[in-house]
Amino acid sequence: MSTPSGGPPAAASRVPEAVHRRRWAILGVLMFSLLIVVLDNSILNVAVKTIAAPAPEGIGATQSQLEWAINSYTLVFAGLLFTAGLLGDRIGRKKVLLFGIAVFGAGSALAAMSGSPAELIGYRALMGFGAAFVMPATLAVLMNVFERDEQPKAIGIWAGSVGLGIAIGPITGGLLLEHFWWGSIFLVNVPVAAVALVAMVLLVPDSRDPRPGRLDPVGVLLSIVGLVLLVYGIIRGGELADFTKVSVLAPLLGGVAVLAGFVWHEKRSSHPAIDVTYFKKPAFAAAVAAIALVFFALMGVTFFSAFYLQSVRGYTALQSGLLIVPLAAAQMIFAPRARLVVDRFGARAVCTVGMVLVAAGLAAFALFTAGTPVWVLCVDYFVLGTGMAHIMPPVTVAIMQALPREKAGSGSAINNTFRQVGGALGVAVLGSVLSASYRGDIESHLGALPAGARDAAGESIEATLTVAGKLGPAGAPLVESAHDAFLHAMHLTALGSAAVALIGVAVVALFLPGRTPAAKAPQEDRPATREPAARG
Template identity: 55%
Template sequence: MQEYRPWTKRPCIGAAGCLGVRFDAGPADRHPGADGPVTGGLLLEHFWWGSVFLVNVPFVIVGVVAIALIVPESKDPSPGRIDPFGVLLSIAGLSLLVYGIIHGGETNDWGSPAVLGPVLGGIALVALFVIVEARSSHPSLDVTLFKNAAFSAGAASIGLVFFAMQGATFFLAYFWQAVRDYSPLEAGLLVVPVAVGIALAAPRSAKMAARFGTRVVVAFGMTLVGFALGAYSFVGRDTPIWVIEIVVFALGFGMGNAMAPATEAVMSAVPRARAGAGSAVNNTVRMVGGALGVAIMGSLLSASYRTNLGDAVDVLPSAARDGAGESIGGALEAAGRLAASAPRDALALVESAKDSFVDAMHVTAVGAALVAWLGAIVAFMFLPRRPVAAAAPAERDDVGEEPAEAASTN
């Protein structure tokens, strides 16, 4: 998309807006969009869970062929070599960090060596990765791009909004299916308003940014995301669906306003020859933000749920208590096995598990909202006031320096 139009007339926000409404097929705890969760829910009702991944393969093949035939070539004139050490460092660091966070949420024992070891080891490896990449002549992740304030602020905004959104949609899937007893397909249909909100806001965000300024539009979008996430802290087991759907739509509308202008800020800070590197960093930040959001918010959800459930699991055999205390799915499964011998105890466990999950969801929603509002502050303080027209490659030899237009708009 960066290279498909003439450099001096590049409508990056429009391209990013269109990109913003593309979603993967998968269950409702994946990126919430129009076709992805619905298709995923339909597949889960009739096929093995792995079908949500396999269904993407034909589309990927068609996409690869189409790119090879249609998209013009663009590449860095000095591409460098592959950086296997950097790749391994990043994989090891992020894997350890995410594992430690998830394990801490499962056990609710954050001081144990099994939790602290992976977390601290992951942080150390990520820090080493940054140092190695900064000194490498052929980095897998060009950290020098972050010298540009607009690039860094845009990337941070994208990472934080995906952190908050993925952390929230993680609990929303359980809420629909485990608490409200909807099927996977129904749960997928219930997140369609997110895609509608994004589809309405993202393509129009270019005009909004030109009129009100990039920082204002992105900050507004992330503030709205925060309010939408915070609204989940008032959602209960009997809240009318239409009320929740308004909140879901607001979440998508806020994301549509935040993602496209933030992506434009990132890509406008990168020279044409390095557009691929800028796009790679943008996608990496998005994926890492989402992964950490699921890990951290999921751990907060799990820890809160376990605390709220308390001794309600005492009606179960000792061997089944840990599983019921770790997740609402485990509790419902255990209650199903208990129903034959002790139906009243099973029903009491189901009610306690659902109430405990809703209370934990409220805590997690507030945490996700705070992250989104942090992103709004970052966007308002550091993004340029106006969309920056990308300069031609000859005018942008040093990506570490702020372009003249950006300096004049800050």
Template identity: 60%
Template sequence: MDPQSIHRRRWYILAVLTVCLLVVVLDNTILNVALKTIADPEQGLGATQSQLEWAINSYTLVFAGLLFTFGVLGDRIGRKRVLLAGLAVFGVASLLSSQAGTPDQLIWARALMGLGGAAIMPQTLSIITNVFEPQERARAISIWAGAVGMAVAIGPVTGGLLLAHFWWGSVFFVNVPVIVAGIALIALLVPESRNPEPGRFDPVGVLLSIVGLVALAYGIIRGGDTGDWIQARVLLPIAGGAAVLALFAWHEARTDHPAFDVRLFRDPRLSAAVASIALCFFAATGVFFFANFYLQSVRGLTPMQAGMMVLPFAVAQLAFAPRSAAMVRRFGAKAVCTTGLLLVTAALAGYQFVDEHSPLWVIGTVFFLQGSGMANVMPPATESVMSALPREKAGAGSAINNTARQVAVALGVAVLGSVVASVYRGDLGDRLAALPAGARETAAQSIEGAHAVADRLGPAGHDLIGPANAAFMHGMHAAAIAAAVVAFMASMLVLRWMPGRARKAADAASAETPERRETAQV
């Protein structure tokens, strides 16, 4: 394909890739809104709490475990080829999910969606890196990163609209026509690209990355589900996964054909940027996830109303993410990223002003502030990761970026969820002791469980609702404070280690040496 033709179509290519990315990220946030309906025996599948958790976790486990592998494969065999295959798998899995007749079928179909999503996400960023020149790449990556943040907010709104008019499976079926259109447009517009000199394949490194990431993600998910982080079924996979990843790093540093050269982490652009992304998403999305339960269970909003409440977050992403590249040019990545993390810290601290009777504009303001902060963290941090790598390694760099984010999200939901659950159960202890055994266990699991028990008990259960709401709010406040501390630590890390404007300019000037350029191939 003519390079000039690629240059003329680069913004159309970005638009198509961004839509494909939106579908993958949006799918998880849509599912969060649909969980209540799927649990309903009449309107949904009658899924238990454990089955609902694994409908989410089966996707996360496969997705996080295979992101790095598909990033490496895209660099070797062709990013467009892997992207098209991933879209096809994701589309078929979405159709199967929408038609699932049992919770187990949904869990397995979601795992297949995770496989497709892991193939899609690294390729979108690596293709953008290859079709845009350095002077425009930061702006393109800002739009890409903004799409990730927007999907977090758009998902609940879309899910609420679909559930208000269609059956529960529509939250998955909606992906199918978008995927079909995406495959056609990618086949037409997107050039093939790969590493022209991939060297020998590193099967040991790839296998170690899969085993390590899957084991680590499983342990994190298990700990979050049970709330008990010291049991063997949690500690062993976490410790084993960390050990395997350490072995992966040791192997990659010594082999002459690494799947990913871990010595690149000596570059502060890469190491500080990856750390900032991970810590930001750990803190922000961990609390953001539980805000949905606050809106629906404590405040009694419908899925549609709860989704609309998250729109300020999407507005902030839409307003600030595309402008972050200009801010970086003016003030430097360090200043922009640090400011963004401090805004996230302020937003998380702002949850202390949210209670059972707060005006809804207060939570809307918190969401807007949180979205503004994250819109100024993701784009400059992602650009720092990608600019630290040669173009031929774009897939591996994209995978590192996305893996750090995905593992951090799982860890944030699990760890902060344990904080919420621990405080909730502690505060509600006396009330739970007075309940029958079965009801006691259900009410102790979650705020939704307590409301369900109260409904079943009728007038006798009304005295449970107030204390349960208060206990949940106490747990949410405690988790938000912990998250704010993590976000503040991330801002200090960026302030200390991320290079400023002078270093950034020097690196940009040397980034396009002949050895680091890669032309698109058909």
């Protein structure tokens, strides 16, 4: 993007040498900060079975409460991402990052001590509040300590840290659950957050928009209200497995209306919070859509795969975590190198192939049974990770380099907002398909149970297995029926996930730039200006 007229000379846009010399160490700190956010979600995925167990092993959370333990975090996180990005641009990204890490650490400590599902849901929301200030700030700082030619490499490494979190999370969670109580999966975040805070104070420079202009309180308020209503409607629809009820349609349509009002306001404001005309650029809009679609497909599968591995296959939390390592390993291997493939073949070809791999990996779940060989699972997770590693870095680069450098916080917030909304929609829609299909299949096998037990047993596979366990040997046929019903539901959900990924294939194939435009970006299209000196 060209430097705006009236801006400082080009030399002022360069990274201060003192910051430039330690840019890789700064990236390491940013990855560490991002790691605790990713770590938390990946740990929770392997712990859902334990948390669902009755006290004292767990807290007796139902499947609906488990979804809310995930989605309360998502609701607050997605609702505040855009606002947190704007605040970082205005008051300083380092300040916002420090604040977010501190709140996230405090929320983790409280979540570890939760005595009920309701408390866990509330403290997870507090963790989401802190994470909303962490995620956009890490990417915004990255864009401000690396020059444009090194940004794709740095973003690839940043994206690879997501894979690292996915790998470490389940293994760490499994080890903790084998030796400690379920709350330890949250308590482990506290020392990590403390180390991240110290490292940020010592190494990370502060940066902000040198000319932020007037605040747009109306736009900020509309963005928060619209996103919260939209994500709440999505989550509520998934919880009820019905998107036609008034309690679902009201927040959904209200959120869409408020966000439409946000766009209308931003287009007419003399000091908009975000320039919405960027969405008129096909490459930018396609990159944002690709992020949303891939996370829609993936988050739904991530949610049910934990039950498949533990409830159907009988693996422990640690074993389940180890089985997901190939997905993470593929991201760590390929994400930092994705820029090299993009330079050779172009973002369109690379992301299209990546989306095809994701669709194929998701569709493979429709073939899995209770006896599918472990190596087949590992290969499929590796395929999924490889596909994601060739989607996330290129589309993130496309989004971040489309905006001026001083608006890096806003760009990062857009990237992460669409990712979170897509993920929430995936859990809600695909989760509702899974639940509805499972209940429909299992109900015919619950006739011999008392009415109260029948209702409870039909809620989820874990609930069914709990009731079957209380029946002793007589419960064996019910266990088999539960496995069959879940596998059928999983197959339907996997096919739905793959169909969404195929929509992503069409989007990136039609609208992302090919090799020539990406390779011949003019030198004058440098990011807009930044402060000539970083503040520690």
